[in-house]
Amino acid sequence: MNFFRHRLTGLPVLALLITVVGCSSADDGARAAVPSPGAKVAGLCRKLDKVLPAKVDGQGRRDPEPASALTAGWGNPAIILRCGVPRPAQMSDPEADGVEVDGVGWLLQKQQDGSFHFTTTLRKAYAEVTIPVGRTGDGMAPLVDLAPAVKKAIPTGIAD
Numbered sequence: 710m711n712f713f714r715h716r717l718t719g720l721p722v723l724a725l726l727i728t729v730v731g732c733s734s735a736d737d738g739a740r741a742a743v744p745s746p747g748a749k750v751a752g753l754c755r756k757l758d759k760v761l762p763a764k765v766d767g768q769g770r771r772d773p774e775p776a777s778a779l780t781a782g783w784g785n786p787a788i789i790l791r792c793g794v795p796r797p798a799q800m801s802d803p804e805a806d807g808v809e810v811d812g813v814g815w816l817l818q819k820q821q822d823g824s825f826h827f828t829t830t831l832r833k834a835y836a837e838v839t840i841p842v843g844r845t846g847d848g849m850a851p852l853v854d855l856a857p858a859v860k861k862a863i864p865t866g867i868a869d
Contacts, residue, residue, distance in 0.1 A: 739787035741773035741780045746793030746834065750868065753834040754779045754792035757862035761790070765854040766847050786841040788851050794837045796868060797828050810849050811856035827852060832863045 746754065758778040763770055768784025781790045797816060799805045806817040807830060814830035815838075823842035828835050836859060840851055 739771065739773040739782050739785070739789060740775075741782065741789045741791055743775060743777040744779050744791055744793035744795075746779075747869070750793045750834040751779070753863050754836070757792050757834075757836065757858060760858045760861050762854050762858060766844065766850045783851075784844065786843045788841070788844060789839045790836060790855065791839075792834060792836040792863075794828065794835045796835055797826075800828075800830065808849070808852075810852040811860075813852070813856040813859045815852060829859060829863065831865055831867065832859065833866045833868055834863050835868050836863065 744754075755778045758781060761770070761781050765783035765788055768788065771782050771785065771787060773780050773782045773787060773789055779792050782788065797818065799818060800816055808815050808817055808827075813832075815827040816830055818826040818828070820826060823845070825840045825845060827838045827840070829837075838851060838855060844851075
């Protein structure tokens with residue numbers, strides 16, 4: 710999958726300086742919608758939250774707002790994990806793109822803004838990882854870092 714092998718170029722220096730100067734620390738927090746799964750899936754997601762790595766793709770954990778055991782984040786721009794998301798409709802498409810990373814299957818969905826959503830497949834709960842456009846140049850590294858936790862916390866099978 711060549712889309713991960715290309716590094717994205719940064720913003721021009723002036724735009725970067727304006728962004729850095731114009732943002733306070735209160736403004737740079739990521740936000741993520743908190744899923745609302747059933748009790749069984751929520752329990753698996755809480756288990757996942759306890760075993761997630763402190764670093765993903767070399768970036769420290771910085772959870773998004775609002776705080777929840779069903780969401781996690783790393784770095785800025787943030788790689789966001791949301792656990793307990795609904796089954797994506799695209800999983801029914803036999804032409805859908807998928808990858809397997811260290812024993813964990815993922816549905817790949819490229820977004821219009823250039824970011825990517827990866828959603829676990831064949832697990833008892835769906836976990837979605839969003840890799841923002843500014844972080845896609847690092848390839849599958851975030852999924853490599855997350856796979857051991859997913860395997861440990863979310864058993865294989867079909868989510869209800």
